[in-house]
Amino acid sequence: MRVNYTSPHDLDESWLDDGWEKLILRWIDDALAGGVAEPNAMVLATVDADGRPSTRTVLCKGISRAGVVFYTNYGSDKARQLGLNPYASATFSWPLIGRQITVRGRVERVEREVTDGYWRSRPRGSQLGAWASDQSQPVASRAVLEQQLAAVAVRFPDEIPTPPNWGGFELAPTSVEFWQGRENRLHNRIRVTIAADGSPSAVERLSP
Template identity: 60%
Template sequence: MRVNYGSPDAPDLAAAGVPGELDESWLADGWEPVLRRWLADAVSASVVEPNAMVLATIDAAGHPASRTVLCKGVSPRGIVFYTNYSSDKARHLAANPYASATFAWPLIARQVTLRGSVVKVDRAVTEEYWRTRPRGSQLGAWASEQSRPVDSRSALESRLDVVTERFSGVEDIPPPPDWGGFELQPSVVEFWQGRQNRLHNRLRMTWLDDRWTVARLQP
């Protein structure tokens, strides 16, 4: 379904699976329950990769960089993603431990953006998640020196062959020492709900003076 938000005769988004008007009362229990609900709604709507989010970081020179990663954990503290700690994003976070992440679900006319500090998760958390990954993904993490140049696709596949042989007799492959999770702990969370005539609903939560405040923003 294509939704033209700029047209006065845009389709009824409530009828398209976007029930109810986003209201301040939805956030009475914080941002996490609403994010979880919208993630579940994206799954129900058959959104491809519903947990995909665009992660923006700042490098040591102050230049922004963005890429799509998968959210692998949601808690009242924040959202978790995993990567090689030598990757570009990890080096950016070492220099500037602050990031922005945006979930965008055009199919259901919703978006959530979280901004805040980023910390490494405990090694035990990484190991617990690692055990849920398919063996092929585990081998791929060992084979790839993420973000570093490689001569060719065949050279990368050869690296995979080497690690596959290395772990051929190992039932439980351990996570690489330089691979693990980050948790973005938001201080700002914004919920966006598309509506006709560009009169979209926007609610921003801000952590200030040890409490969350909610403000409605004009679209």
């Protein structure tokens, strides 16, 4: 099972002239136009207390020069692991258009007002789900989970406040790698090293 990737244009260092964050946003738009469902999905890797890696897919909900933002329950496995080791790697993968981006760096919680602002934009069902789910904890059955959801709907018939144990994280990159699939596995890879102020300190082409 192998795809021989083709593209009319080779990934070039000049594509980063407007900034690494602008190229990520452009590629997300390209993935959406190419028919990728949820192109803002990314695989987030963290490390537990024993140094063992753990991955899961989350939705990116913000991209700026400061970093990449996602939201979760602060009691979840990912949040607890980030509390122990505040570094992560996140990969956007779009095989349908032959592209991939990996962002690595330090992770910190966003300010509460940022979380509250995003929370208000979420659909009511998603808000109820966040209250109903004790994320990453065992639950007896699907029926129990649905009962918890029904109870939360009764508790909050109107406006739903932000849960105190739920919020955002921002991954501030120390490096961003752009990958473009090419013929004969001679792929294009360009890695941007990011300085503390968010500006690129080095742009390097890597062998595939």
